[in-house]
Amino acid sequence: MSNNRTLGGLALLMALALAAFGWGLVAPFAYEPVGPRAFPMITAVLIGICGTLLLIRGGGAVEGNAPGVNLGVLAIAATLLVYAMVFTTLGFVISTAAMSLVVARIFGATWAQATISAAVLSVGAFLLFDHALDVVLPTGLLGDLL
Amino acid sequence: MDTLAFLMTGFAVAMTPTNLALAALGAVVGTMVGVLPGLGPVNAVAMLVPVVFALGLPPESSMILMAAIYIGSEYGGRISAILINVPGEASAVMTALEGYPLSRQGKAGIALSLSAWTSFVGSMLATVGIVVAAPILSKWALAFGPVEYVGLMVFAFACLTGLLADEPVKALLAVGIGLALSVVGIDPNSGVYRYTFDMPNLIDGIQFATIVIGLFAISELMLLYESHKEGIPTKVERMGRSLFNWAEVKLTTAATLRGSVIGFFIGLLPGAGGTVGSALAYSTEKRVVERTDPKGNRFGNGDLRGLASVEAANNSASNSNFIPMLTLGIPSSGTTAIMLGVLTLYNITPGPVLFTAQPELVWGLIASLFIGNVMLLAMNIPLVGVFARMLSVPAWVLVPFIVVVSAVGVYSGKSASFDLVLMTVIGVIAYWLRRMHVPMAPLVLGFVLGKILEQNLRRALSLSAGDVQILWSSWIAIVLWGAAIAMLVIPQLLARRRLKALHLQQYREDRE
Numbered sequence: 019m020s021n022n023r024t025l026g027g028l029a030l031l032m033a034l035a036l037a038a039f040g041w042g043l044v045a046p047f048a049y050e051p052v053g054p055r056a057f058p059m060i061t062a063v064l065i066g067i068c069g070t071l072l073l074i075r076g077g078g079a080v081e082g083n084a085p086g087v088n089l090g091v092l093a094i095a096a097t098l099l100v101y102a103m104v105f106t107t108l109g110f111v112i113s114t115a116a117m118s119l120v121v122a123r124i125f126g127a128t129w130a131q132a133t134i135s136a137a138v139l140s141v142g143a144f145l146l147f148d149h150a151l152d153v154v155l156p157t158g159l160l161g162d163l164l
Numbered sequence: 165m166d167t168l169a170f171l172m173t174g175f176a177v178a179m180t181p182t183n184l185a186l187a188a189l190g191a192v193v194g195t196m197v198g199v200l201p202g203l204g205p206v207n208a209v210a211m212l213v214p215v216v217f218a219l220g221l222p223p224e225s226s227m228i229l230m231a232a233i234y235i236g237s238e239y240g241g242r243i244s245a246i247l248i249n250v251p252g253e254a255s256a257v258m259t260a261l262e263g264y265p266l267s268r269q270g271k272a273g274i275a276l277s278l279s280a281w282t283s284f285v286g287s288m289l290a291t292v293g294i295v296v297a298a299p300i301l302s303k304w305a306l307a308f309g310p311v312e313y314v315g316l317m318v319f320a321f322a323c324l325t326g327l328l329a330d331e332p333v334k335a336l337l338a339v340g341i342g343l344a345l346s347v348v349g350i351d352p353n354s355g356v357y358r359y360t361f362d363m364p365n366l367i368d369g370i371q372f373a374t375i376v377i378g379l380f381a382i383s384e385l386m387l388l389y390e391s392h393k394e395g396i397p398t399k400v401e402r403m404g405r406s407l408f409n410w411a412e413v414k415l416t417t418a419a420t421l422r423g424s425v426i427g428f429f430i431g432l433l434p435g436a437g438g439t440v441g442s443a444l445a446y447s448t449e450k451r452v453v454e455r456t457d458p459k460g461n462r463f464g465n466g467d468l469r470g471l472a473s474v475e476a477a478n479n480s481a482s483n484s485n486f487i488p489m490l491t492l493g494i495p496s497s498g499t500t501a502i503m504l505g506v507l508t509l510y511n512i513t514p515g516p517v518l519f520t521a522q523p524e525l526v527w528g529l530i531a532s533l534f535i536g537n538v539m540l541l542a543m544n545i546p547l548v549g550v551f552a553r554m555l556s557v558p559a560w561v562l563v564p565f566i567v568v569v570s571a572v573g574v575y576s577g578k579s580a581s582f583d584l585v586l587m588t589v590i591g592v593i594a595y596w597l598r599r600m601h602v603p604m605a606p607l608v609l610g611f612v613l614g615k616i617l618e619q620n621l622r623r624a625l626s627l628s629a630g631d632v633q634i635l636w637s638s639w640i641a642i643v644l645w646g647a648a649i650a651m652l653v654i655p656q657l658l659a660r661r662r663l664k665a666l667h668l669q670q671y672r673e674d675r676e
Contacts, residue, residue: 025600029337036344036359045354050622051630054351054358057618061343068337078331080599087393091386095592098382098567102584105575114571118564125392127560135561143568153218153576 021079026072033066093124109158110148115140167299174527177224178535186221186229187532191539194236198243199554200562201250201391205237206498206604207384210376211566213506214573223510224525227503228532231486234499235533238438238479239283239540243551246275255438255478258446262474265466273406273548278468279475280544281408282416286424286476287537290483293428294490294530299519301491308516310624311634315644316515317617320494322648323433324606326655334602342610343617345370353622365582372505374574374583375590375611379604380498381570382591385563387598392559407545416472419449423473427480432487437496441481442474449473483533490518490526493613498605505612513616 040058083091101117108116115136122132147153177183197208209230216226241253246263259279266275308316325335348359349369360366423445430441449470450463463470488494493514495501504514512522519526544551574587598604628634636642 020596020600022600025334025337025602029340032341032344039359043351043356043358045351045356047354050353050626052622052625054354054356057621058344058347058358061340061347065337065340065344068333068340071333072337075333078601080601083390084393087390090389090393091595094386094389095588095595098385098588098591099585101567101571102581102588105571105584106581110572114568117567121564121567122560125389125558125560125563127558131560135564139564139568143572147572151218153572154579155572155575 021077022072023076025078026069026074029065029069029072031069033062033069036062036065090124094121097121097124106156107158109160110155111140111144111160112158114143167295170299170523170527171295171531173524174529174531177524177528178228178531183225183228183528183532184535186225187232187536188539190229190232191236191536191543194233195240195243195540195544195551196554197233198237198240198253199551200240200557201244203384203388203562203566204241204253204499205234206502207380207566208233208237209499209502210373210380211569211573213376213502213509214373214576216506217509218573218576223507223512223522224528226506226510227525227529228536230499230503230506231529231532232536232539234503235287235479235482235536236540238287238482239280239544240551242279242283242475243276243548244555246279247272247552248555253438255442255482257439258442258474258478259471261446262463262467262470265464266468266471269466270404271466273404274408274412275466275468275471276548277406277545278408278412278416279471280541280548281413282420282423282472282476283479283544284537284541285420286427286478286480287483287540288534289421289424290428290431290480291530291533291537293484294487294533297432298487298491298526298530301487308640309638310620310627311638312640312644313515313620314617314624314635315641315648316492317613317620319644319648319651320492320609320613321606322651323488323494324496324603324609326651326653331601332652332656334600335606338597338602338604338607339610342607342612343614345375346611346614347618352619363582365578365580365586370586371574371577371583372509372611373577374587376502376505376608377570377574378587378590379594379607381566382587383594383598385566386591386595388559388563406548412468416468419452419469419473420476422449422452423476424480426473427477428484430477431481431484431496433496437485438478438481442478445473445477446470483537486529486533489514490529492516493518495605495609498608501605501608501612505608508612508616514612 036058040055040062043055043058045053097117097120101113104113118136118139119132122135127135144155148155178187193208194205197203197205212230216229221229237253238255241251241256242259242263245251245256245260246267249260249264251257251260263275263279266272321339325332325339348366350357350367357367426445426448427438427441430444431437453461453463453467453469461467485496485500488496489500489504493504493516495504507514512518512525570587571584574583575581577583594604624634625632636645
């Protein structure tokens with residue numbers, strides 16, 4: 019699947035991006051000999067050197083996942099991303115219940131198990147964090163209910 | 165006698181009700197995450213970063229809590245290694261070698277209680293070692309200016325790159341990525357926005373909590389899914405007699421002491437920790453037993469001496485790890501790197517001045533190590549069955565819980581869902597990097613030290629009006645740069661020589 023060449027290539031890309039977007043970082047008035055550009059450039063060079071070494075050496079192929087595993091990992095990543103995006107709009111309780119349901123199913127829970135754990139976790143965590151620990155969480159759709 | 169007075173202040177800090185409660189909490193949480201294979205102290209500590217701020221804990225309390233989790237996990241890691249042959253922690257790999265055969269023979273109870281005892285001995289000896297050694301090491305700290313700091317940080321990166329990683333290039337790449345991430349945001353010296361891409365959420369940089377939770381907790385979920393699919397055996401053998409007897413203590417005392425000493429000195433090396441220490445202690449003990457007691461040698465089939473030395477060594481090493489961390493600001497693991505990061509969030513600069521600038525914090529932490537270890541021993545012998553039951557918590561309960569705690573933690577910093585998206589993206593990238601064997605500890609350290617390194621570099625070059633030669637203008641700086649180069653080069657040479665010897669041996673065997 020992927021190996022050191024992939025990693026090296028991506029590292030080189032990152033170094034180039036750092037350098038390209040960093041080249042214009044010049045202070046309008048310079049009070050010191052070293053401005054805001056130098057350090058990002060040093061970093062880009064460091065990453066670039068590592069990337070080049072990895073590209074040249076190659077090897078280090080990583081075993082691919084068993085079939086189906088990649089799909090699960092992808093599903094987890096997608097669920098988390100959606101969770102992150104609806105967190106404030108839907109509110110903590112609803113989004114957490116939905117996320118928990120899906121994630122529990124991915125990890126092999128039955129529908130009943132997943133539903134119960136989602137209900138307990140979403141309400142329990144809201145009470146714990148918002149009410150007991152004073153971390154203000156978004157109420158979202160449930161608005162005034164909470 | 166100064167040291168004793170400082171230690172007493174330390175105990176005064178550690179014995180306040182809050183700090184005692186935090187140490188106990190940390191010990192319980194640490195043991196629990198240590199038991200769970202895949203979930204380690206680094207994930208727990210990462211998820212705690214925002215919590216300690218939300219609770220408004222003072223720096224010493226945060227450090228006490230996190231340190232208790234760190235040492236607790238070493239106690240917990242041995243439980244799953246012994247009971248189901250799956251090390252809960254990387255440093256418990258060696259524990260499984262002798263511990264699991266013992267539990268197959270129905271001696272799990274003895275193995276668990278004895279290893280708790282030797283863990284305790286190793287930890288306590290190492291903590292005494294910290295009290296003796298750390299003040300001496302921190303004496304020469306006062307001569308540090310910007311020039312020396314630059315050298316020190318380069319040395320810190322070199323340590324983690326050369327010693328911790330099998331593939332130094334990947335570790336160096338990780339440092340680079342960490343440094344790059346630390347640059348994001350407004351440059352305090354010039355007011356220039358760097359890599360913010362017009363996103364207001366990036367102006368004051370990426371939150372530390374977002375980075376560490378993404379790197380450790382989120383990527384871990386995906387790794388957990390892999391191992392969940394492979395299926396982890398959770399069948400627990402019969403425990404048998406639950407407490408070791410006097411004869412067993414006598415048999416293992418020498419091994420325990422040897423393991424503790426080896427672990428202590430390995431832990432002193434910045435960058436090396438429990439994993440290296442326990443491996444070295446195991447092979448040493450095996451050789452000693454083969455020579456002195458060939459008849460009683462049961463190595464590989466459950467030798468108590470092997471178990472004792474390994475557990476003493478890895479606990480001793482993870483305690484003495486605090487010496488390079490506190491005196492130089494060089495962490496040896498992801499967990500201690502996060503602890504350093506938390507210090508910087510309190511505006512405390514990790515490094516040689518820590519002992520003089522923050523005596524209460526440092527000595528409170530050291531005193532709490534003594535207290536934490538006593539608590540852990542008291543908990544681990546009678547309650548081992550309770551902790552072992554953690555192994556039967558299903559992943560579908562655990563994983564949503566981790567997601568929620570992570571999300572709340574990240575969200576609480578700025579109340580912006582932007583950080584949640586960023587956390588997820590970082591988590592996915594970190595998952596791939598970890599699969600590619602890119603170590604995470606150097607990445608965290610790069611991020612933590614990035615800003616301090618840049619500031620000191622620019623300050624040093626301001627002093628010399630841009631002349632780079634100032635970076636090696638003092639003897640301390642020269643020593644640090646030399647040591648950094650040695651750290652990068654020597655492990656490479658040693659590895660190459662070992663490889664050559666291996667080839668030579670192969671060649672000879674082939675000819676015979």
